[in-house]
Amino acid sequence: VARRAGVSIATVSRVVNGRGNVSETTAAAVQRALAETPFRPSNVGRSLATARSRTLGILVPSLKNPIFADAVHGMQMSAEAQGYGIILMSSEYDEERELRAVDRLLANRVDGLVLTLSDAGSSPAASMLQREPVPYVLVFNPRRRKGQSVVSIDHAAAAEAVVTRLIDLGHRGIGMVVGRLRSSDRSGLRRAGYERALARHHLALGPVIELGFDSDDLRAPLERALSLRRPPTAFFCSTDLFAIATIRALAHAGRRVPDEISVAGFDGVALGEWVTPSLATAVQPAETIGTEAVRHLIARIERQAAPAQILLPFSIRSGGSWAPPK
Amino acid sequence: VARRAGVSIATVSRVVNGRGNVSETTAAAVQRALAETPFRPSNVGRSLATARSRTLGILVPSLKNPIFADAVHGMQMSAEAQGYGIILMSSEYDEERELRAVDRLLANRVDGLVLTLSDAGSSPAASMLQREPVPYVLVFNPRRRKGQSVVSIDHAAAAEAVVTRLIDLGHRGIGMVVGRLRSSDRSGLRRAGYERALARHHLALGPVIELGFDSDDLRAPLERALSLRRPPTAFFCSTDLFAIATIRALAHAGRRVPDEISVAGFDGVALGEWVTPSLATAVQPAETIGTEAVRHLIARIERQAAPAQILLPFSIRSGGSWAPPK
DNA sequence: TTGAAAGCGCTAACAA
C-alpha cells in the first residue's frame, strides 16, 4: 500500500503508530505517501495482531429511557476522549437478549464492558462474565459478587429519602408503582428503601403495583388501589417514566395531582422538569455514572486497576407533583 | 483449541458456520468439544479472513434527542434480526466530530453505514463517503447527490402542512424558532416549508429566531420578537425539543400557551404528548425510518441492491399547544 | 534506523 514511500511495511507501521525509531526523512516520505494514498489502517488487522481492540462494549436495558441515553452519552464522551470506540447494544429488559448481547460483544473482542443488567445477581450474563477474563463494570446495578466493579448510587437510600419527604409532607398512606423485579434489581432496592422509610415511621405498606417495562396498563390496578377502604394519598414510583405514566393515568381517572394525590419518581430525567406538574424525584447523576464507569474501566484495562465500587451522590428534586395531603 | 474433537481446524470452522459438508458423526463430535471448551469464535479473525464484519456503523447527531434514540432503536432491532451488530457514535452536531466518527467507523471495517449528517450536501463526511466503496444510507437528511440512499420524510412538505394548520386556525403573524442551518439541513428544509406556507397565503414572514443545538438562551430573542409592533401570534419550531423550550420560555415570560401564543413543533417525540399543553407537531415515523434504513442497507450490502430514496409518510398531530388567536 | 518474517484467529480454495 505504501511501498510508494519506498520503505518497508514495518516502517509504515512505525510511522502510523508513532512508535519505534524512524529517521525524520523517511518518516516524512511515509507521511507524504500516506497523504497521497487512500489508506486507512484497519482496526481489524490491528486488533488481531495486538489482541486489543480499543473498543468498549456497552449494554443497557433500553435507549428509550433517557436515564440510559444520558449515561451512554457520558460513556461516549469519556471513551472518545481516551481513544476508545464503543459498541452499543440494548437488552430490552430481557435476560435472554442480555446474554446474547454479551456473547456478541465478547465475540467482537471488546477490551472491556460497561453494562446494566436486569439482575446483577441472577442474570445468566453475569455468570458468563464471571468466567471471562474481560474486565467489566456494572452501572446502576448493585454489587452482587466480590471483585465486581460497580458505578452506581445507593438506590435504597435514595428511595428512602424520597419516601421520607412524602411522609414529612404529611402522607400516611403511600403506595408504590414498581417495575418487575426480574427485570430490574434496582426496582427491588428502591422498594426496600420505600419499605424502610415506612417502617421507620411505623406506617403500613401502601398498595404496591408491579409493572412490566413494556406496556402494561396502569389504569386498572390504579383504580383498584384507589378504591381501597383507606386509599393512599401518594405514590412513589420506581422510575420517572412510571411516575409520568402514573400521573397521566390519574389524570385520566379524574384525580388531580398533587391536590388529590401526590406522585414522586426516581431517576431525575430532564423530561421530569418539563411535564406538568413537574416531577418530584430522586436524581441520579446519569451522565457522570457513564463517564466514571468508562474512566474506571479503562483504568482496569490499561493499568490493571483493582475493581472498585463507586457510589455517587444522589439528590432529591422537589417538584409540583407532590404536596401535603388534603 | 478444538483439536479435542480430533479433527482439523477447518472442520471446526465448517461446523461452527454450518457451511460445507460435514458428516453427522464428526459434526456431533465437534459440537461436543465445542461445548466442553470455553471457545467463542473471534469476529476479529473472521472479519479479517472474510473482509466482512457483519457490523453496521451508526452515526447520529445526538442520543439525547428522543427522535434519534427511537430511530436507533429501530436500527438495533432490524440489524439484530438480520444477524448484524452495530457500532454507534454521535456527532453532537459537530462536523469535525462527524468526520472523525465516520473515519473511525470505516477503520473498523463496518459493512455499511447509517447516518444523519449535519448537512448532507456540504459535510466533509459526505465527501469522504463519496470516495469510499462502502454503502451508506442517510436518515432524516435530504438526498444531495446522485446514487445516495436516503430514508426520510419530506421535511418541507411536513413543515408546510403544520404551518398551514396554524394559518387555518386564523394566525397571520407566525414566527419560527429554527436550529442553526450549519448544524442541520433539516432545519433549512423545514424553514423552506414554513416560508412556502406563508407565501401561499400571502402572509409576511414572521420573526425567525435561530438557535444552536447546545444551550442558547431563548428568552432574550423571544422577548425581542414579542415586542415588535406586530408581534407574532404563533411560533413554528423546527424540532419538538425547541418547541418545548419555547413553551417554557414563554411561560417564564408570563405568556400563556395557547391562549396568548400558539406553538407547534416538529418530530413527534412521545415526550410531546406528556408535556402540558401537549405539543401540536409533525410526526416522523422515527423507528420505522431506522428499521427501513437498516433493511435497505443490508439489501445493498448483501444483494447489491441499487441505492434508493425512501420517503416515508408523516402525519400531523394536533395538541393543546395551538389554538385560534385571540 | 530499517527490513524480513512470523503470527494473531479465522476462512476458503484445493487436494486427498
Add this chain to the structure above:
DNA sequence: TTGTTAGCGCTTTCAA
C-alpha cells in the same frame, strides 16, 4: 467428507 495451506492487515521480534 476431511485436511492442508495460503493469506486476510496488521504488529513485533530479531537481524542486519
